[in-house]
Amino acid sequence: MIQRCYWKILKLKKKSVTQNVFWVLICVLSNSYALGQDFTELYQEMSHSVVYISRTKPNRVPSKDYVENLGEGYSGTGFLISKRRVITPSHVVDFEDDIYVQFNDGQVTKGRKETNIEGVDLAIFTLDEHNENSKAVKLGNSDDIRIGDRLFSIGAPFGFPKSFYSGNLSNKVSNIGNFNPFFSLEYLQSDIYANSGSSGSPVFNGKGEVIGIMQHILTTDNTFQGSSFALSSNIIKRIIIGKERIWRGANLHPLSFDKVEFALPQENGLLVVAVDSDSFYGDLETDDLTNDGLAYNDRLLQKGDIILSINGIKIEFTSNVLSKIDAILLASTKNNPISVKVLRDGKILHMKTRSAID
DSSP: HHHHHHHHHHHHHSHHHHHHHHHHHOOOOOOOOHHHHHHHHEEEEHHHGGEESSSEEEOOOOOOHHHHHHHHHHHHOEESSSSEEEOGGGGGGOOOSSSEEOOOSEEEEEEEEEEEEEETTEEEEEEESSTTTOOOOOOOGGGGOOOOOEEEEOOOOGGGGTTEEEEEEEEEEEEESSSSSTOOEEEEOOOOOTTTTTTTTTTEEETTEEEEEEEEESSSSOOOOEEEEEHHHHHHHHHHOOOSSOOEEEEEEEEOHHHHHTTSSSSSSEEEEEEEEESSSGEEEEOOOGGGTTTTTGGGTTTOOOOEEEEEOOOSSSSHHHHHHHHHHHTTTTOOEEEEEETTEEEEEEEEEEEOOO
């Protein structure tokens, strides 16, 4: 039908004005109907890949009380990446109790947390049972979608599972992040409706491929105000399939143009917000002879320190510099130590991994 419409439009010059208008309207309506039909069929197919997560065992059919008490329903959504493995945001399963999951056909099973991926709000958990009617999603290439493309999601806003919403891609937002400035996250901004219970909803393209996982909304009153954000599928693939580490043992906050407040001797630095003592950052110790009088803990990298350079490379927030430093950190071993220049209370400290000092 659509191809026939386009063929007719090519011959519009030979028709009357009334006929021209008629065929343009037919084409527009036919195209809209076809797109609607495509999403209808895709929803029927892809809804079997979506699961709904709850702290308590859900009922197959919601009761009247359940509908009246919306906050007591599903805590979020997830989707299958294999027969028994589900991906969802960490904040959806941040409790230590049992995880209950309901499939599209109503089957309920329990799950156990397998992996919590620090710094990117993702978790993977394994199901006790698989569902014969369900299938894993296909992760698409989020680089292929363009601003304006139609997308849709399936989730459980306000605890109502199997809810379908569609919208358009509004923007692609890159986020350096406060925890690891060496790994850039990409979010897909759209006007797809999302609210409590929507976290973890897969965002699909027109081919039925997952190109994002719903994580956040931009709001001033905790309700949807027109913008939702999904972590892109290409970032998910780098983390899940490529197994790239996001959190490396320290929360680092980028400082730019803060020279007066922090008395920085340069334009950029990394403010240390938290350090894991068992990580690479926890292994850093000052080797300055002038600081021999420091207590042992004071000789280590600590909260409030500002990193100015790593292995002599000055901190700058350009992709080239960040990539170089990231490669150095990933290659760090006992035989390949790291040196760090730190600003603390207006004084410069030079640190190395303790294995290099010993």
